[in-house]
Amino acid sequence: MALTMGRMIGYTVGHMTIDAIVAGAGIWGCTVARRLADAGRRVLVLERRAAVGGNVRCEVDAETGIEVHLYGSHIFHTHVPEVWSFVNRFVQFNGYQHKVLASYRGRMYFLPFGLALINKFFGVELRPDEVAGFLADETRSKAVFDAFFRGYTSKQWGLQPEDVDESVIRRVPVRSSYDVNYYNDYNQGIPLTGYNSLFERLLDSPDISVLCNAAVRLEGGAFKVGGDVLPNVPVYYSGPLDELFGFKFGALPWRTLRFESERLGVRDFQGTAVVNYTEAEVPFTRIHEFKHYHPENAEVMSRPKTIVMREYPSAWKQGDEPYYPVDCAASRELFARYRGEAEAVPNLVVGGRLGGYRYLDMDKSVEAALKLELLP
Numbered sequence: 427m428a429l430t431m432g433r434m435i436g437y438t439v440g441h442m443t444i445d446a447i448v449a450g451a452g453i454w455g456c457t458v459a460r461r462l463a464d465a466g467r468r469v470l471v472l473e474r475r476a477a478v479g480g481n482v483r484c485e486v487d488a489e490t491g492i493e494v495h496l497y498g499s500h501i502f503h504t505h506v507p508e509v510w511s512f513v514n515r516f517v518q519f520n521g522y523q524h525k526v527l528a529s530y531r532g533r534m535y536f537l538p539f540g541l542a543l544i545n546k547f548f549g550v551e552l553r554p555d556e557v558a559g560f561l562a563d564e565t566r567s568k569a570v571f572d573a574f575f576r577g578y579t580s581k582q583w584g585l586q587p588e589d590v591d592e593s594v595i596r597r598v599p600v601r602s603s604y605d606v607n608y609y610n611d612y613n614q615g616i617p618l619t620g621y622n623s624l625f626e627r628l629l630d631s632p633d634i635s636v637l638c639n640a641a642v643r644l645e646g647g648a649f650k651v652g653g654d655v656l657p658n659v660p661v662y663y664s665g666p667l668d669e670l671f672g673f674k675f676g677a678l679p680w681r682t683l684r685f686e687s688e689r690l691g692v693r694d695f696q697g698t699a700v701v702n703y704t705e706a707e708v709p710f711t712r713i714h715e716f717k718h719y720h721p722e723n724a725e726v727m728s729r730p731k732t733i734v735m736r737e738y739p740s741a742w743k744q745g746d747e748p749y750y751p752v753d754c755a756a757s758r759e760l761f762a763r764y765r766g767e768a769e770a771v772p773n774l775v776v777g778g779r780l781g782g783y784r785y786l787d788m789d790k791s792v793e794a795a796l797k798l799e800l801l802p
């Protein structure tokens with residue numbers, strides 16, 4: 427299957443007549459495309475970037491053989507059986523279970539907030555039934571909050587550390603066990619053949635054509651790509667809504683991320699995939715070390731090189747990659763206005779993290795796409 431194609435000719439691609447258009451080839455759009463093809467529809471997938479996969483896109487580094495997650499670490503996890511069986515139709519997962527460590531004042535702690543962290547931080551040996559009583563003392567819960575949440579949250583959202591609301595700590599789930607699995611979901615992993623293979627197989631159908639470097643826009647009531655007007659068929663769009671409507675009410679606020687990657691001449695830099703740096707003074711939030719996502723690949727694991735990537739959050743401006751929606755009353759109201767505009771466009775279905783202006787894990791994107799009512 428070709429993932430990029432030549433120019434479209436009129437309302438057909440090659441000799442194929444189109445029944446539906448999917449604009450945006452992230453995990454939401456590719457799941458929708460596959461559902462449409464499974465239902466016998468002929469689908470044209472249009473993707474603005476040079477390749478499919480959205481923010482889950484990876485690249486294998488030729489020198490080290492390491493699969494680099496181009497837009498930050500992505501671990502597939504779900505407790506929804508329909509989602510798990512759907513993705514397993516296309517790829518097998520390696521069973522990787524995600525653990526996250528926190529670096530604070532030069533010491534390493536296991537997240538989430540559980541017995542391993544509490545006992546090391548306070549130098550105690552609590553048993554499970556002693557955790558709640560121990561943390562009832564507010565000076566202790568505040569000390570944990572200041573060390574692990576205040577600085578990290580201030581960097582993530584661009585706030586002063588003293589402005590991070592302490593009520594957050596009351597909502598952080600506490601585990602009274604040594605379970606250091608970051609997610610509660612039983613099903614977890616990374617595709618054995620890499621994330622890109624998931625997208626290639628989702629789109630691998632004679633009824634799906636894919637055109638990359640093709641940004642869809644709405645102009646005078648018609649969907650267009652370059653100089654071509656698209657056929658009047660259902661459009662499943664997972665790009666940003668403010669952009670689709672020319673930012674007519676203003677731009678929706680986002681946080682963006684800058685990633686700095688480095689190839690290092692050591693076999694193993696940090697001994698795990700992700701370390702959070704929780705102090706406000708450290709300018710990045712996390713270091714990702716991608717080779718740890720494929721422990722089954724002994725050959726790559728043993729090579730004397732590794733790749734690390736530092737993650738720096740910052741304010742978003744037009745033209746930057748949008749990563750995290752900024753949830754506040756004003757952004758919710760702005761988004762509602764754009765959603766109202768979208769509802770008035772015939773044949774338009776909006777979804778995904780950009781279209782829905784909300785943070786969605788991959789499984790939630792797949793679940794939403796599986797539940798979507800397809801247009802006739």
Ligand SMILES: Cc1cc2nc3c(=O)[nH]c(=O)nc-3n(C[C@H](O)[C@H](O)[C@H](O)COP(=O)(O)OP(=O)(O)OC[C@H]3O[C@@H](n4cnc5c(N)ncnc54)[C@H](O)[C@@H]3O)c2cc1C
Pocket residue numbers: 449450451452453454455472473474475478479480481482497498499500501502503640641642643664665666683749750777778779780786787788789791
């Ligand atoms: C830093 C970070 C880490 C994450 N880690 C995890 C994780 O570990 N596990 C997990 O489950 N989830 C994770 N996620 C969430 C995951 O990235 C999303 O669930 C997923 O990307 C959502 O897929 P999507 O298809 O909605 O959006 P996207 O992946 O953003 O795909 C949308 C696609 O639409 C294209 N597009 C936009 N506008 C247009 C247009 N006008 N025309 C054509 N194409 C267009 C874009 O180029 C893009 O390819 C993480 C997110 C972030 C920000």
